[in-house]
Amino acid sequence: MANWTKDDVRHAVAGVLGVDPGTISDTENLIGQGMDSIRMMKLAGGWRRAGAAVTFRLLAENPTVEQWHTALTAGAPSSPTPQEETTAGTVPGPRPVDAEAAFDLTPVQRAYWIGRREGMPLGGVGCHAYLELDGSDIRPERLETAVQRVLARHPMLRARFLDDGRQQILTESPWPGLVVHDLTATEPEKTERGLDELRARLSHRVLDVAAGEVFDVQLTLLPGGATRVHVNIDLLVADVASIERVLADLAAAYRDPEGLPSPPPYAFPQYLADYRAWCGSPGDPAAPLAVARDYWRARLPELPAEGPALPLAKRPQEVVRPRFSRRSFLLDADAWQRLTGRARAHGLTAASVLAAAYAEVLGAWSENRHFLLNIPLFDRQPLHPAVDDLVADFTSLVLLSVDVRRPAPFVERVRDLQGQLQRNVSHGQYSALSVLQDLRRARRGKPVSAPVVFACNLGSAFVRPDVQTELGAWSWMLSQTPQVMLDHQVYEIDGALLLAWDAVDELFPEGLMDDMVRSYEALLNRLAEPDADWAAPAAVASPAPAGEPGPMRTTGSVS
Incomplete structure (x- = not known):
């Protein structure tokens, strides 16, 4: 890529940021423009696919057009050395796979699949997302046709999971058709009770993935032409970006049943084969897999062994049937804009700011203040031009070591x-x-x-405006994950920020999650204030007896 100019780099950066190239200077820190890890990974992967020797780590350490141009034109070898980071991006040679044959699960899929078994601590639950769209005048026959079109377009929505720990794509989906709940003639009180009962049942389903039941849509008809669309999808077959795609396709197919594109010319079994081939053998010291393994094994002595030790009402193994509940709040658009502006001014990503604030709150309640956070990454690699159109679970998990034993300036944390x-x-x-x-x-x-998760889904609208126009406003959602006690999820919505905590309430003393969420909300709003001092330690409301206000303290101090 020696012939690349700075303008080429600038236009590539502008493309992933969605901004005018003219607003990006040669030397400006691109994080200040909204660059984040996921976008950098996409750029690095695409450039490596074109033959450049750039790495994600290099981009992260020097986030300017000038430095990236230097890296792209340096003429270094196209294969990373063991000392370089190992983000994928080079497309392996063709290794055709039989799309109808059974194939192995990813590590995350295997964890979800094992965790859903009865008898596992915090197990016996499906890893799934359930959401509701409240609209009007949805026609059942059109919605059923739209679902069938989406099932035909995305093979992983027809996947079944075998007893031997593999998965297989079926030619036809076992989806039985649209279930319609008709509450149009019920009295208001009975209507609300019926909706509550339906939500309680659907949001905690364990789909029969062995039979290929991984995606379901149902419809409730309400008085006055109001409707509610219920969407349930198992996370064995879809990450967050995939759910966005499914919802967008469902809306498009409802609007025009014949307008949905044909299936992508590249499938998840082929992607996994290509990705695993690129990762290489653990016996080859220069292979990305071996480099990554050696990095993590060198870190083992310094890593904590557990997540935050939050107060518990019972041990995880005593919870027979975990049930998740959601607590959420909205950081309004002005506050969110101020927070991201402050982050960018310091050369920090908004996701990192949110993760640090979450860690401060966890540390205030945790018995141990050196703990692990579980970070899902939705980092599908550009191994084929059609990868972005695929519906599948591309999730990988990365551990983050959090140490809040001593106070530190928030910006440094x-x-x-x-x-x-x-x-x-x-x-x-x-x-x-x-x-x-x-x-x-x-x-x-x-x-x-x-077992404590931070899942940050910034950079795109989870439920796009066109979806809400066609099918209804996104009004409610719940996710559940086996062997997880607390899952914090972040979504952008209409310029504001939705922050949700999905927790197994039975595990925790009554009121604990409410107190922690209130403390987190207060911390974020203080950090978003124009005169907030990020050079000072974060002040977090400390735990207090029920009914009493907690004093403010800096995480790591002794109270």
């Missing part, structure tokens, strides 16, 4: 976490699940876990 996250993401080919297994061996069988 964020910078430390951001740097660590960038390094860890650079070595994501070695699964966090493998890291936990290595930790367990290093601790000679002592408990090792990371």
